Amino acid sequence: MSLTIKDIANKAGVSITTVSKILNNKADDISDPTKKRVMQIVKKENFTLNSVARSLKTKKTHIMGLIIPDITNPFFPEIARGAEDAASELGYSLIICNTDDSYEKERKYINILAQKMVDGVIFIPSLTGKFHSDVFTKRKLPLVVLDRNFDYSCIWGKVMVDNFCGAYEAVSYLISKGHKDILFLSAFKEHKNSQERYEGYKKALEDNNIEFNEQNVVYGKYKSQFGYESIKNFVKEKKRFTAVFCANDMIAVGAIQALKELSLKVPDDVGVVGYDDIQMARYTDPPLTTVSQPKYDMGRLAVEMLAELIKKPKKKGQLVQTLESKLIVRKSV
Amino acid sequence: MSLTIKDIANKAGVSITTVSKILNNKADDISDPTKKRVMQIVKKENFTLNSVARSLKTKKTHIMGLIIPDITNPFFPEIARGAEDAASELGYSLIICNTDDSYEKERKYINILAQKMVDGVIFIPSLTGKFHSDVFTKRKLPLVVLDRNFDYSCIWGKVMVDNFCGAYEAVSYLISKGHKDILFLSAFKEHKNSQERYEGYKKALEDNNIEFNEQNVVYGKYKSQFGYESIKNFVKEKKRFTAVFCANDMIAVGAIQALKELSLKVPDDVGVVGYDDIQMARYTDPPLTTVSQPKYDMGRLAVEMLAELIKKPKKKGQLVQTLESKLIVRKSV
């Protein structure tokens, strides 16, 4: 077994209280000599308080849960990194959970995290539309929701990105480059993020006196395949378009591939803009112009907000933080 | 406060021992009626044992630490996913730590994980060459090392990939396609993985009666910039080459970019093969032929091995598992 506070106390010839105080920086009333003596032993033994025991007493584990759809999806690693960096700086550890956007897995993980007594959780909910208010409420789990917007009273805080503006800027840019027939390869129709982007897309057209055409927007998954197939379909149906605005970069990658196969040049024949600015966007051919989401900061802010909320819970209402996205101009338009 | 086992016991009119037994599947000697009664209450209240208290008693937290260089590096998310999936299946949670290959961060995280009483850790050590045997030994932390090979007695298990064969296969393939002047853009010279690949590269040349030329291998970082600059240098110095074997896919991406700028066609003028098969490799132009490492399985096996080792520690020697890589032929050769 490893050492306990008792062992240290014995070695130093003091009580465990004394050791505890010293190790918790509450040693104002401990004399310098004893302090020094204890610290020497602590250092020599590389002693560290057992945080399980400590947590049992203090009701704080200094662990946060991070529940995301899939770390393998290139959108999430940067978020996770931002979260972990901030957590580490604030003295927290991060338990990571992949849900694959499955309702059941979400539930399972939330319960496990609650059981493990994490101090709070950062949650990127699935787009299934079902939430887990019951368990969050029952468990009284400090909860900040990230990226995907939901309204439930069990949510303590949110950090979101302005999807309307992101889409608006992207489409405006396309228009400024002379494009009028702009496809929108969107994702889940039911989802707020999609709807906001839809509004941004529409507004950009309107503001430039371009007629909006419902036929130009199509819904699918955040996968390259969706981009690929959509383009093929549009071309097969002889729809006219000179640009395509994609709900994420993977869709754009698929679109570009399809375009290439159809001998349509990007950006000469058709302009493409993506969304998210994943790493790959730099390396596509041509490099992808895309709406960059502040992924790292999203993760970082979420845990900072959560830490804040853990320290002083807001009695009513929720904290909301909305970040800006930014158009990264490369070569695909 | 949330409910405790005591509350449940009270509600059911039984002792906490009884509830504990039932919740731990040690209720052979409890009558069915009481069992049923207790379970009903448990279900109704969505009760769950406090695992902090439980851990204090049982000395098991059912948490593992995963220490990797950087989740943002496309090599690691799949490993993390494999690890997390396996952990979840085996009843473990995973705390994730990013070290940026920094010795200090590694140390800090190892200590924190030990203090948090994790049941074990999966560790992808930095290439700094310095290990942390002292703290691993002192803490008696079950440790499995992943991907990067080290020999220390504090290591309980290793899961590695056969780098010699990976390189051998890649270079042989290049040769089979008629290449003779093959550059090797390697990484850390001091590191075992690099050395093994170096041997594989050399052996493939030898076995095909091609003279090995030390000038053709160059060392750098796992970054696209290294690939980019190396190619530019080689061309500037008018070195002859028709193919390049890269220590990872990012290097290959950089190499391809440089080649493009020099109006050298891939694969017509020069063949390129990468290493790792990150997602991006599918989408480069042309799609990259590369040595695929079984990333997901590496993560998975590492936690399975660790779980095994936690259950029954091997008294002497270490568990070693070596996986195979596989050449993925796409269009860059």
Place this chain on the structure above:
DNA sequence: ATGAAAGCGCTAACAA
């Protein structure tokens, strides 16, 4: 078939 009680390693109120 069920329960009482000790103890895991720590913190903190209180006493000395």
Place this chain on the structure above:
DNA sequence: TTGTTAGCGCTTTCAT
């Protein structure tokens, strides 16, 4: 300035 002690929520041995 330092120490005694109760108790956090649980598991487990031993009685009953």
